[in-house]
Amino acid sequence: MAPLPRTILGIDSSTGACSVALRRGPDLLAVRREDMTRGQSERLAPMTEAVMRDAGIGFDDLDAVAVSRGPGSFTGLRIGLAFAKGLGQALGIPVLGVSGFDAVARAARAAAKDAGSVLAILLESRRADLFLQVFTPDGVQAGAPAALPADAIAEHLTASAAAVPVLLAGDAAGKVAPLLGDACVRSPATVPDADHVSALGLALLEAGTESPAVPLYLRAPDVTRPVAS
Template identity: 35%
Template sequence: MILGFDTSGPWLGTALYSDGDIRASHYVNMAKGQAEHLMPLIERTLADADASLADLTAIGVGIGPGNFTGIRISVSAARGLSLALGVPAIGVSGLEALAFDAPQPTLTVLAAPRDQLYVQRHGDGVAKGPALIARDDLPLWTVPGITLIGQDSPVLEEEFGIPHAPAAYAPAAAIARIAATRIGTEQPRPTPLYLKPADAAPSRETGPRLL
């Protein structure tokens, strides 16, 4: 069984994948409070499938791009569970998750602050990204026959004339399915995918001297 979860945006998603299908899943719109609700929702998802943490063989986790705090919550939880359970943790980007089982070429998109977008282009011979771009530069990422998938894609289709389609799966479900395809291959430890600098300015105060 593979547990997938994601808190990289204003949501909290979990999914349990086994034997080629999703056994249980939950998706909650949640801009704040993910740290407090992640483990209870994981436990609820497992209970729905009459499973426990001991049944897990791998963990798939969303690594962003997206909200700094949200990404850290999921990645930290995945690393902790991986260590405690002795199972691999596999990081999957949200842009990859959107493209899973989608027609290609595909342009996946996630909302970013300050009228920007996180984008990635998928397809043989046209793959590009991931990157952070200005919203108005989205047409520069198109190629003939491309489909737009992701946040606000209907609005973006109306604005730029790029055909859109819904994602095949909710984020956590796609992450769990992708993780299943990577089991048995060497995978780096999940690391946050940050495509923009932190909003907070570095402190001007000198920290305490370490002895």
């Protein structure tokens, strides 16, 4: 007898949007999305309740929670991770961390006409540096993620793409695309979405792969130390 499909809740509040999605196996049951740069702490619980209500299932039916672990806004990340961990602890179910790079990459590959190109995910940091993760045409991460200025990213991608235009995705792709010109193609995928977070979390759950819900920080927080008196 085949095992019943797992039910997982996906959460993302790491960037300029907030989303919650509910998935059972390959089927997306419900999703809610809102654009916001602040206010996630007030909206996550009502959005989650709405998604569960839309799908007509209870919280006891959940097998796991998947949450975006960044990179992104420090405040947004902390809110999403804390909410997911609190929900997982209350329900006694695992909480899986999913890279925002992986979530956008999944969306970009799904929308791409040509899957044989290098994929560069560029996420907004709201600073001079942009968050970068490069993937090979077969979906493997090419090196570690980094925070780099746009011109340094363009130079790096020019060397990586060779004769094939690089596919750019993410909400900061527009800052690098003009520097690459015809050497790149823009993807409609922008920010991590709970739909893809839930799908990636489900794959981790079914494979029995541990993926702690810990933040992925690529730069230090903007904190000013108090001046000693």
